[in-house]
Amino acid sequence: MQKESFSSKKLIRKVAVNLLAITSLLAASTFLVIDEILIFIFGDTTLYSRNYSDQAFTNLEIGSSQENAITFLGPPLESYLVDDDSTEIEIWVYSKSNSDSHFRKKLIHFKSGIMVKKIDEVVID
CATH class of the missing domain: 3.30.1450.10 (Beta-lactamase Inhibitory Protein; Chain:B, domain 1)
Incomplete structure (x- = not known):
């Protein structure tokens, strides 16, 4: 039973780290996209x-x-x-x-x- 709990915690950590990485990348790219949209709109x-x-x-x-x-x-x-x-x-x-x-x-x-x-x-x- 403890073995399952340990592997579940590892899996949750891996998922959390990957979600954090993806969120960071999306946040950074959002600013780039917003800049491009503003330049497109305003010239x-x-x-x-x-x-x-x-x-x-x-x-x-x-x-x-x-x-x-x-x-x-x-x-x-x-x-x-x-x-x-x-x-x-x-x-x-x-x-x-x-x-x-x-x-x-x-x-x-x-x-x-x-x-x-x-x-x-x-x-x-």
Whole structure:
């Protein structure tokens, strides 16, 4: 009898872990779908840098150098510096709106020449 109880608990754990994984994936993909629907409804005015590609942007990882970003994405449309708790952050802009409206924002933040953050989001104005 105890053997059945033990295997039932194992089965319940496996099912719970799989359900959690599936739920997490669905939640993450829902945001992507919502972004695409909003861009479809409101229109897309995104202007990208000359050599930009979604695949290269997605593949560029935190910890990459500015040289890697240039190699894979080319130069940004523009860049600017901001102070973050007395640390200088350089922000490279790979996309912007050509009419201050709805667009796909693609930014990379560098600290001391190393990528520390990547922003990939839809902006609806």
